[in-house]
Amino acid sequence: MKLPPRNTLSGTRAEQLLRRDFYGVYLRHRYADREDLELADATSVFTPEGLRQLRDYLTEDALKAPVIFTEHLSNRVLAVHLVQNTVERIVVLNMRFKVDPDVLVHALIEEYAHSQQVLDGIDFAQQRAQFAYAERPYELDAKRIATTILGYDPDIYETYLIREEHSDVFYDIR
């Protein structure tokens, strides 16, 4: 049986990795259905310690991806990484879930790792065609980086869906 998500950063690994003002904006925005919100890049999300650890794996370019909070993702995805106009890389977070802070930071690190993979020219289409989701090398690599930085796999916490799915979700899993 999984554990309920924790309510504060106290005692979490995320406490060392996430900026407190970021977490405040995240919590405030999560309480109600609001407009999409954009934060400039990884420096708006992670503490200096978090950024130091991310830089062991990722380039400055990868860390430049902004983060968007949105209501308009499906009930099956917590976060996505998207590419706009072929060069803009964006991390998008689904605000209709309550997750443990460690799950949140793990997902964000995963998406930044993926931003690096985009810059590295990984052939995602080929891996998608060849492997199931959990076996794709780029998925495994992004999860490995997130789990290494966080220190453990936080797949021990429940995820709470706190608002119903919108009729105009812009993305669902294929």
Place this chain on the structure above:
Amino acid sequence: MSSLVEIKDSQSERLHRIAAETGVRPDVLLEEALELLFQQADREKARQEEEAFLRQLEEEDNGSLQVKTRPPLKKEEFTITHEVLVDTPILRRL
């Protein structure tokens, strides 16, 4: 540890009526009702703890974090290259 509790006659009558209608024993119905009560109490406690933490974060906030609202993303304008999936979320209002 077991407890003996008193309930009003009207509540007892209704409880037994529901038990007869559903085929579920009264003590099982009471256990289910208590479980709902405990979940509600847990949710309220969690909400209060989170809101107190949010107030603390807002007091600390020096306004250095740059955030802006933005128009909704349009699916025809981008390509999704990666997703973090959710494994059977539990519907839980805050």
